[in-house]
Amino acid sequence: MLQIYLLHINIMNHYDVLCVQNTASTDDIKKSYRKLAMQNHPDKGGDDAYFKSINAAYEVLSSPTKRNAYDNSRTRPTPTMFNDINVVFNQGSFSRPTKHVPTPAKQVILNLSLNEAFTGCNKELHITTDIPCKTCSKLCNVCNGQGHIMKTIRHNVGNFAFCVQNTIQMCEQCKGKKIVKNDNNSNCKMCNNSMFITKNVTINVVVPRGVENNLRLKVRNPLNSNEELHVITKITMSSNYSRKGNDLFYTLRISIFDALFGNVWNIPHPSNTNIIIDRTKSPDVIRNNESITLDNKGMNKESKLHVMFEIEMPHKRKNECSNEEMTCLKKTLDNIFY
Numbered sequence: 280m281l282q283i284y285l286l287h288i289n290i291m292n293h294y295d296v297l298c299v300q301n302t303a304s305t306d307d308i309k310k311s312y313r314k315l316a317m318q319n320h321p322d323k324g325g326d327d328a329y330f331k332s333i334n335a336a337y338e339v340l341s342s343p344t345k346r347n348a349y350d351n352s353r354t355r356p357t358p359t360m361f362n363d364i365n366v367v368f369n370q371g372s373f374s375r376p377t378k379h380v381p382t383p384a385k386q387v388i389l390n391l392s393l394n395e396a397f398t399g400c401n402k403e404l405h406i407t408t409d410i411p412c413k414t415c416s417k418l419c420n421v422c423n424g425q426g427h428i429m430k431t432i433r434h435n436v437g438n439f440a441f442c443v444q445n446t447i448q449m450c451e452q453c454k455g456k457k458i459v460k461n462d463n464n465s466n467c468k469m470c471n472n473s474m475f476i477t478k479n480v481t482i483n484v485v486v487p488r489g490v491e492n493n494l495r496l497k498v499r500n501p502l503n504s505n506e507e508l509h510v511i512t513k514i515t516m517s518s519n520y521s522r523k524g525n526d527l528f529y530t531l532r533i534s535i536f537d538a539l540f541g542n543v544w545n546i547p548h549p550s551n552t553n554i555i556i557d558r559t560k561s562p563d564v565i566r567n568n569e570s571i572t573l574d575n576k577g578m579n580k581e582s583k584l585h586v587m588f589e590i591e592m593p594h595k596r597k598n599e600c601s602n603e604e605m606t607c608l609k610k611t612l613d614n615i616f617y
């Protein structure tokens with residue numbers, strides 16, 4: 280009976296509020312909602328805030344679209360001040376495992392050419408990082424160099440239970456910096472009193488073959504073990520190339536003459552080789568936006584390269600063509616193609 284008070288209303292988990300598993304069917308959610316709403320109706324002495332949270336949770340979980348969006352949002356890490364929740368009853372207790380307190384992350388862009396992304400490579404990243412000044416700073420003794428402190432708040436829920444909510448708050452003394460000024464050094468020339476010294480770091484990043492764009496690689500900052508570096512890949516596509524998943528797309532611009540009579544083209548491939556497209560022997564003309572697909576030539580062995588022909592129109596104006604030339608051209612084209 281008392282498990283309905285399991286969680287404090289501020290906790291952003293609708294499943295917990297409705298006392299159902301996140302795999303629960305719509306029917307189970309409905310049943311649990313009805314039961315909880317009846318038991319906790321403010322007219323029957325229920326907690327008003329908890330009743331509202333039951334309704335809010337049901338509004339989301341009863342709609343497949345909203346539930347889906349909610350489930351997706353839960354899989355993404357969200358900044359949260361809740362770290363550890365213990366809910367205590369007069370008949371027992373329930374606790375959630377302590378979540379890891381996120382360490383601050385510095386984002387660094389790793390620029391790659393398409394060729395580098397295709398073949399994989401070693402890249403050096405030069406970044407700057409702030410490290411505590413040893414001359415004038417010391418570890419904050421209030422938070423023990425954590426930058427935050429845990430505060431416990433007790434909330435009564437209804438008449439029978441209460442929540443113990445542990446929240447993480449920024450340390451007031453060091454303002455989250457983890458260090459404070461050393462007493463005997465109030466005017467430090469080493470860091471201009473900022474308590475931090477900026478250092479240059481070079482990190483070698485091993486880029487795997489066929490790496491994706493916008494991939495986030497997590498690397499520990501070698502100068503500051505408390506800082507995580509998020510290296511994000513930014514691939515610059517070579518001209519005429521685009522990419523969808525691991526498939527590559529190449530736009531091959533050809534003249535009207537080549538579209539009619541064919542030609543041999545060399546396409547630069549990100550594997551640092553050339554791919555030969557030979558359309559001299561084909562009896563068919565090439566149509567605009569026609570494409571050919573080459574297996575195993577995408578970003579990996581399982582993916583494809585799609586070569587799309589784009590017929591370039593002449594840049595000259597047609598009034599520069601004489602009547603004789605026009606007649607001759609029409610006659611030739613009619614003879615051959617129609």
Ligand SMILES: [Zn+2]
Nearest residue numbers: 412415467470
């Ligand atoms: Zn200093």
Ligand SMILES: [Zn+2]
Nearest residue numbers: 419422450453
């Ligand atoms: Zn502190």
